Structures are given as structure tokens and as C-alpha cells.
Amino acid sequence: MNLKKFFKKLMKRKMTVFFGVIILVIVLAGILAPLIAPHDPLEQNLELKFSMPSAEYPMGTDHLGRCIFSRVLFATRTTLGFSMLCTVLAAVIGITLGIIAGYKGGVTDTIIMRLCDVLYAFPGIVLVMAIVGVIGVGIFNIIIAMLILQWLWYARVSRNLAASEKVRSYVAAARLCGASDWKIIFRHILPNIIPNMLAIFTVDFGHTIMSISGYSFLGLGVQAPQAEWGAMINEGRNYINADPWMMFWPGIMILLVVVSVNIIGDHMRDALDGQSS
Amino acid sequence: MILLKYAIKRLLLLIPILFLVSVVAFGLVRMMPGSAEMAYLQAAGIPPSEAALQSASQELGLDRPVYVQYLEWIQKAVRLDFGTSYINNKEVKLELLGAFKNTMQLAGCSTLIILIISIPMGVLSAVRVDKELDNINRILAFLGSSMPSFWLGPLLVQLFCLRLGWLPVQGMGDWKNLILPSITMAVLYIATYSRCLRNSLLENINKRFVTYSRARGIPEKKIVMNHVLRTSLIPAVTTFGVNFGHMMAGTAVVEVLFSWPGLGRLCVSSVGSRDFPMIQGYIVVMALVFILVNLITDLITVALDPRMRESL
Numbered sequence: 001m002n003l004k005k006f007f008k009k010l011m012k013r014k015m016t017v018f019f020g021v022i023i024l025v026i027v028l029a030g031i032l033a034p035l036i037a038p039h040d041p042l043e044q045n046l047e048l049k050f051s052m053p054s055a056e057y058p059m060g061t062d063h064l065g066r067c068i069f070s071r072v073l074f075a076t077r078t079t080l081g082f083s084m085l086c087t088v089l090a091a092v093i094g095i096t097l098g099i100i101a102g103y104k105g106g107v108t109d110t111i112i113m114r115l116c117d118v119l120y121a122f123p124g125i126v127l128v129m130a131i132v133g134v135i136g137v138g139i140f141n142i143i144i145a146m147l148i149l150q151w152l153w154y155a156r157v158s159r160n161l162a163a164s165e166k167v168r169s170y171v172a173a174a175r176l177c178g179a180s181d182w183k184i185i186f187r188h189i190l191p192n193i194i195p196n197m198l199a200i201f202t203v204d205f206g207h208t209i210m211s212i213s214g215y216s217f218l219g220l221g222v223q224a225p226q227a228e229w230g231a232m233i234n235e236g237r238n239y240i241n242a243d244p245w246m247m248f249w250p251g252i253m254i255l256l257v258v259v260s261v262n263i264i265g266d267h268m269r270d271a272l273d274g275q276s277s
Numbered sequence: 278m279i280l281l282k283y284a285i286k287r288l289l290l291l292i293p294i295l296f297l298v299s300v301v302a303f304g305l306v307r308m309m310p311g312s313a314e315m316a317y318l319q320a321a322g323i324p325p326s327e328a329a330l331q332s333a334s335q336e337l338g339l340d341r342p343v344y345v346q347y348l349e350w351i352q353k354a355v356r357l358d359f360g361t362s363y364i365n366n367k368e369v370k371l372e373l374l375g376a377f378k379n380t381m382q383l384a385g386c387s388t389l390i391i392l393i394i395s396i397p398m399g400v401l402s403a404v405r406v407d408k409e410l411d412n413i414n415r416i417l418a419f420l421g422s423s424m425p426s427f428w429l430g431p432l433l434v435q436l437f438c439l440r441l442g443w444l445p446v447q448g449m450g451d452w453k454n455l456i457l458p459s460i461t462m463a464v465l466y467i468a469t470y471s472r473c474l475r476n477s478l479l480e481n482i483n484k485r486f487v488t489y490s491r492a493r494g495i496p497e498k499k500i501v502m503n504h505v506l507r508t509s510l511i512p513a514v515t516t517f518g519v520n521f522g523h524m525m526a527g528t529a530v531v532e533v534l535f536s537w538p539g540l541g542r543l544c545v546s547s548v549g550s551r552d553f554p555m556i557q558g559y560i561v562v563m564a565l566v567f568i569l570v571n572l573i574t575d576l577i578t579v580a581l582d583p584r585m586r587e588s589l
Binding site: 117118122123124125126127129130132133137206210213214217218219220230233234236237240241244247248250251254255258259262263266 | 290293294297298301302419420422423424425426427428431432434435439522523526527529530533534544545547548549551553556559560563564567
């Protein structure tokens with residue numbers, strides 16, 4: 001199925017469009033955060049700590065008198081930005097290795113797939129703890145640690161798809177016309193497996209958001225005072241009696257984004273399933 | 278016989294994995310920026326002088342060749358002997374075992390809740406496909422699988438402990454202490470398993486053996502409970518087994534939230550204080566649990582489903 005047909009099918013469902021718009025709005029709000037945010041997310045004003053929502057502070061202020069609304073907006077950039085970086089890198093590594101394995105076959109295929117098997121049996125969170133334990137806490141270290149296992153899923157699926165596309169007649173035809181391996185991969189095979197990869201990418205993006213904000217919550221990822229949804233929940237947890245809203249908002253944002261992403265991913269899979277029957 | 282062959286094949290595949298795990302765990306101390314001696318002294322709070330560094334090096338056995346150190350380390354590691362903690366000088370093995378027991382308690386209780394809720398939810402959804410109940414379950418499943426546990430947990434505490442005062446906030450000892458952490462942990466998996474069970478029930482409910490049972494006049498309830506559910510539980514068992522390792526590892530967030538003295542919390546605090554023997558021990562223990570659970574699940578799946586044996 002090509003990308004155009006895939007999107008056309010996807011857009012037929014109103015729910016998909018609805019949740020797509022939600023994500024779009026949140027991403028735009030994150031991009032435009034410096035323009036929308038009423039305050040500097042790091043600006044403290046201790047006299048105003050724990051103030052209730054008002055026109056000036058739409059979500060109130062936290063324990064240091066910082067504007068929660070501005071922090072949630074800026075945290076959108078941190079959480080979604082790092083999650084996107086991590087997922088894109090995993091997808092690029094995985095799809096590249098997967099296509100090479102599926103297209104080349106033989107020893108290359110065996111080596112890459114055996115590597116997948118061995119890594120697959122390894123618990124992700126333990127590896128992350130080990131690596132962060134060695135090179136220290138920090139969001140980039142977390143991303144490096146997550147990447148070691150995250151590409152596997154893309155590699156496995158794209159390998160199988162590439163292997164089955166390779167034997168189709170259009171590839172033989174392209175080869176007869178004198179197309180090089182690179183051209184066949186980029187112009188013919190890749191576009192055909194992109195919709196599948198997009199479905200995996202969407203679900204994986206949701207997982208990554210949960211992981212990255214989870215590690216930041218544990219204090220292993222994004223460090224204070226930078227605004228990040230998971231880290232904000234951790235800060236707010238200590239003041240849940242004084243101001244429950246402080247941890248409520250970043251959590252709602254995570255929930256909203258991940259639910260939307262999961263539903264869209266689910267619909268993508270439905271759209272792909274329809275193709276085979 | 279086939280089962281035995283399969284088990285041996287799987288055990289052989291474990292060798293490279295275990296080797297990798299041991300190298301990662303052992304390599305920890307050597308890969309880190311700065312020397313292990315420095316880390317040891319810093320963690321122990323001793324001012325790093327030349328003499329102190331040397332004695333630390335000797336004490337930790339870091340003045341010998343790497344492979345000798347590795348061999349010595351692995352000999353101890355198979356007996357789960359990882360030395361003593363840098364922080365409080367307690368024996369790592371004992372600390373880990375204590376924490377392991379607590380984590381198992383939490384994971385076990387959570388598993389019970391998952392089974393009690395997700396099986397009826399899955400069956401009811403499958404029996405009334407696309408009706409109200411199924412749709413409600415679908416929405417709950419999406420919400421459950423997207424709910425960060427580090428957000429749900431504090432909200433539950435706020436509601437049940439502080440507002441209503443029904444349950445204790447944190448700590449352990451009483452069975453009441455187990456309820457909230459287990460529920461917090463279970464939510465994600467209830468969502469996953471009830472959907473998984475529903476889908477596999479739906480796959481089986483139109484199979485020929487069901488039509489045959491209906492033709493024999495067996496009541497629908499009995500068909501679903503006795504025949505369809507039994508077959509449909511197999512994929513659920515597999516998913517469950519694969520996820521149990523993840524669940525054990527994923528308790529970290531819940532344990533930190535509820536101050537539950539389990540493996541995850543121990544590891545997070547050890548990472549924070551760079552307590553390397555403890556981190557090493559955690560990696561080896563978790564990897565062992567993960568690998569064993571996967572192996573047992575695979576064997577059970579094959580034993581349960583005769584069709585699987587043919588494909589071996």
C-alpha cells in the first residue's frame with residue numbers, strides 16, 4: 001500500500017482526525033511556547049507560591065512561584081522533543097539494518113537477526129539502569145541506553161517486509177531496467193514498507209513518551225529546573241497536599257498525548273489489516 | 278522427547294545472553310568515567326589521597342589483569358556474591374534477596390488483581406462484541422494503557438489515603454499497604470490482557486468445534502467457559518509470561534512512589550549514589566529472572582498447545 005492510499009483510508013475515520021488534531025494543537029503549542037507562555041518557565045516568585053489559577057497564572061503557580069501553565073507549555077518541547085528524537089533515531093537505525101538484512105540475505109541477514117534475538121531477551125529497563133549507572137544520569141544518556149534495544153522492533157518487521165518485497169516481480173523488473181541496489185531500495189522497497197513502519201513508529205512514540213517521562217520522574221533523565229512532564233510530576237508529588245494541581249496538569253498532558261497516539265496507531269494497524277484481506 | 282530437545286536448544290541460546298549480561302555487569306566498574314577507586318572513596322566518604330587510592334586499589338583487586346579480575350568475579354557471581362555495598366557496607370546478596378522478596382510480593386499481588394479483573398472483562402467484551410460493555414472496556418483499555426503510573430499512584434494516594442483515610446499512605450507490613458501499589462501497577466496490564474483475551478476469544482468463537490458444540494445443544498455459557506476460554510487463554514499465558522519480567526523490572530516507579538523497599542527502588546537509589554556492587558547485583562539478578570521467566574513461559578506454551586510442537 002502506498003502512503004497516499006494509506007492516509008486516505010486513515011482520514012476516513014473521524015476519530016483519527018479528531019485525535020490527530022489534538023496532537024497537532026499540542027505540538028504547535030509547544031513550538032510556539034515562547035510566544036504563548038505568559039511567563040518565563042524558570043522565573044521564580046516566592047511571594048506568589050501555590051497561588052490559585054488566575055488570569056495571569058492560568059494554572060496557578062508551583063512551590064517556587066513559577067507559572068505552571070508556562071512550565072507545562074515549555075515541557076511539551078522537552079518531553080515530546082526528546083521522545084521524537086529517540087523514536088526517530090531508533091526507526092532510522094532499525095529500518096536501515098532491517099532492509100539491509102532482508103535485501104541482502106545470507107550471512108548479513110543471519111548476523112543481524114541473531115543480534116536481534118540476543119538483545120530481544122534482554123530486559124530494557126535493566127540495561128538502562130546499568131548504562132545510566134555507569135555514565136551518569138541525564139537525558140542524553142537515557143536516550144543512548146534506550147536506543148540499544150529500541151531499534152529491534154523496526155528491524156524485525158522491516159526485514160520481513162523487505163524480504164517479501166524483494167521477490168516481487170516489480171523488483172525484478174526494476175533490476176532488468178538496470179536499477180542499482182540503492183535505487184531499488186530507496187525508490188521501490190522503502191515506499192512500500194513506510195506505512196507499516198509509520199504504524200509501528202506511532203505506537204512506539206507513545207511508549208517512548210511514557211519511558212522518557214518515567215525516567216525523568218525517577219530523577220534519571222531531564223534534570224531540574226528544566227521543565228519536563230515527568231520531572232514536574234515528581235516535583236508536584238511532594239506538594240500534593242498544598243497544591244494537587246501542580247502534578248495534575250503535566251499528567252493530563254501525558255495522558256492526552258499518549259491516548260491520542262495509541263488510538264491513531266490502532267487505526268493505522270486497522271487500515272493496514274484491511275489491505276491484506 | 279521433542280519438548281526436551283527444545284528445552285536444550287533454548288538453554289544453549291542462553292549462553293551468549295548470560296555471557297553478555299556478565300560482561301555488562303562486570304564492565305560497569307571499568308567503563309565509568311574516572312576510576313573505580315575514586316568512586317569507592319567518594320562513596321565511602323574518604324578523602325582521596327595517594328595512599329588511600331592505592332589501598333583502595335588493592336582492596337578492590339583492581340591492580341591485577343582484567344581477565345583475572347573477570348574470572349574471579351564470575352566465580353563469585355554464580356554464587357550471587359557481589360561483595361559489600363559501598364554505601365553502608367552491608368552484604369549485597371542479603372540486601373538483594375530481601376528486596377527481591379518484597380518485589381515478588383508486590384508483583385504477585387498485582388498479578389492476582391490482573392487475573393481477577395481482566396479475565397471477566399475480556400470474556401464479557403467478547404460475548405457482547407461492539408455492544409456498550411465492549412465499548413466501555415475499549416475506552417478503559419486505552420485510558421489504562423496510556424496512564425502513567427507515576428501520575429495515577431499519587432492521585433490514588435490523595436483520594437484513598439488522605440481524603441477518605443481508608444488506606445495507609447506508605448510503608449509495608451500490613452496487607453493494606455499492598456493494595457494501592459498493586460492496583461497502580463495492575464492498571465496498565467489489565468488494559469492489555471483484557472483486550473488480548475477478548476481478541477483471542479473472538480478468533481476462536483467462530484471455529485468449527487464451537488459450531489459443533491452448539492449443534493450438540495450444549496448451552497452457550499458452557500461452550501464459552503469450558504471450550505473457548507480454555508483455548509483462548511494460551512496466547513494470554515504467553516503474553517503474560519513475556520511481560521512478567523518487564524513487570525518485575527518495571528516496579529521501580531511504583532516502589533519509589535510508595536516507598537516500597539523492593540529491587541527497583543534499591544536500584545534507583547544505588548544508581549543515584551553510584552553504589553556499583555549493588556548495581557552489578559541488580560543487573561545479574563534481574564537478567565536471571567527475565568531469562569528464566571521467558572524460558573518457562575516458552576516451555577509452558579509448547580506443553581499446553583500440541584500444535585506448537587509440530588513447528589519446532
